[in-house]
Amino acid sequence: MLPWFSLGVGIWACANGVLHDIFVLIKKREYDRDLLRLLMDGHILLTCGVMQIISYKGLHHQAVWSFYVSGVASLSLLIYCFMIFPFLKSFVTMLFNFALLALLTISFFTT
16 A cells, blocks of 8 residues: 555656646746746655655565655655745645655554
8 A cells, every 4th residue: 555655645746746837837937036946846846756656666565765765755745845835735745745654654663
């Protein structure tokens, strides 16, 4: 179950990152610091999502590295969500990553 949940969280983050960047670029803004910052928000989602997807295979084999990679990605997205919380309430992303981090911790220490 854990590898599939990691894969689902990864796909969710990647999809949100792509959609975020598409909507930012649709507005056809001038290339400046604000645009770059907005694009980086989407790339944070993409990067953490790819890290979760990469962890999928390792979690099937209980590989230690995959727990670390998946955990760092979840923790990074949780911190990111708390940082942007005053502007954007990402409750679903926070819930998914908190649940995955809890499952990773439990699974890591019980196997």
